[in-house]
Amino acid sequence: KAGVTQTPRYLIKTRGQQVTLSCSPISGHRSVSWYQQTPGQGLQFLFEYFSETQRNKGNFPGRFSGRQFSNSRSEMNVSTLELGDSALYLCASSIGQGTGSYEQYFGPGTRLTVT
Amino acid sequence: AQSVTQLGSHVSVSEGALVLLRCNYSSSVPPYLFWYVQYPNQGLQLLLKYTSAATLVKGINGFEAEFKKSETSFHLTKPSAHMSDAAEYFCAVRSGGYQKVTFGTGTKLQVIP
Numbered sequence: 001k002a003g004v005t006q007t008p009r010y011l012i013k014t015r016g017q018q019v020t021l022s023c024s025p026i027s028g029h030r031s032v033s034w035y036q037q038t039p040g041q042g043l044q045f046l047f048e049y050f051s052e053t054q055r056n057k058g059n060f061p062g063r064f065s066g067r068q069f070s071n072s073r074s075e076m077n078v079s080t081l082e083l084g085d086s087a088l089y090l091c092a093s094s095i096g097q098g099t100g101s102y103e104q105y106f107g108p109g110t111r112l113t114v115t
Numbered sequence: 116a117q118s119v120t121q122l123g124s125h126v127s128v129s130e131g132a133l134v135l136l137r138c139n140y141s142s143s144v145p146p147y148l149f150w151y152v153q154y155p156n157q158g159l160q161l162l163l164k165y166t167s168a169a170t171l172v173k174g175i176n177g178f179e180a181e182f183k184k185s186e187t188s189f190h191l192t193k194p195s196a197h198m199s200d201a202a203e204y205f206c207a208v209r210s211g212g213y214q215k216v217t218f219g220t221g222t223k224l225q226v227i228p
Contacts, residue, residue: 004158033216043205043218056215090158102147102166102209104216106158 002027004093004107012113018079021110025072025093031055032074033104034066037088046089049074050096078112086114117142117210121219129227134178134193136222138206141187148189149207149216150180159205165189176200201226 005024013019025032033056034046045058049068066076072093078085088111092104122137140146147166151159163174170182180191189206206219 035218042220045215045217048215058215092159103149103161103164105161106151108158109156111156 004091004105006089006091006107006110008110009108010111010113012115013081014115015081015083017081018077019081019112020075020077021089021091021112023074023076023091023093023107025074025091026105029093029095029105030072031094031096032068032072033092033094034074034076035090035092036060037090037109038086043090046076081114083114085112087112117146117208117214117217119206119208119217119219121204121206121222123222124220125223125225127225127227128196130198131195134191134196134200134224136191136204136206136224138180138189138191138219139187140189140206140208142208142210144210147209148180148182149209150174150178150189150191151205151207151218152176153203153205153221155202162191162204196224196226198226198228200224 007022031050033048036044047066048056052068063079068074088109090109091107094104118141120139149164150162153159163172165172165182173179178193203221203223205221207216209216
């Protein structure tokens, strides 16, 4: 099976711009979670989508949003970028329900740099 | 509420020595526990998981962890460190159901030749 893919892998944006990141989960997985990883804050949970519905949400401002499509692919959007949004954004997929749904499989991440 | 504490942000061991990375958790319900490894500029890779079956869990690359409810711990061990084990390790907890996963702050393992 193909793993979790994230595009693009690297991105440079300017303050005030917006950005959209994409994640394709493992085939058959219906849950997609997003995380922000920075040296200072570590791994912080952004949100989780399951069957096109947001199931969990972290403590991030409304500039961070996401969605999931019927094929389970997910996108996250960050509007009005700030320097502090520079981070590695990780996507993780899981089956999402039933036995064995609890472990997550991570993509390689998107490295976002805001200048 | 759930939380994870990893003791020691940096751990150094000699090649061939025992690796011990500590993780303590807090959960109001029986937890699901995980260890992940992250190599530079990569995503996280699942090493092993505890899901209420055996308390001693074996994972990939020779790692194992033991769930101790009385100590609320889930420490990661490997009998003999290899240079290739140098990476950052994350402990994570999920309090059952469909709760979000909470990660610890990570422990960077350095292996000295």
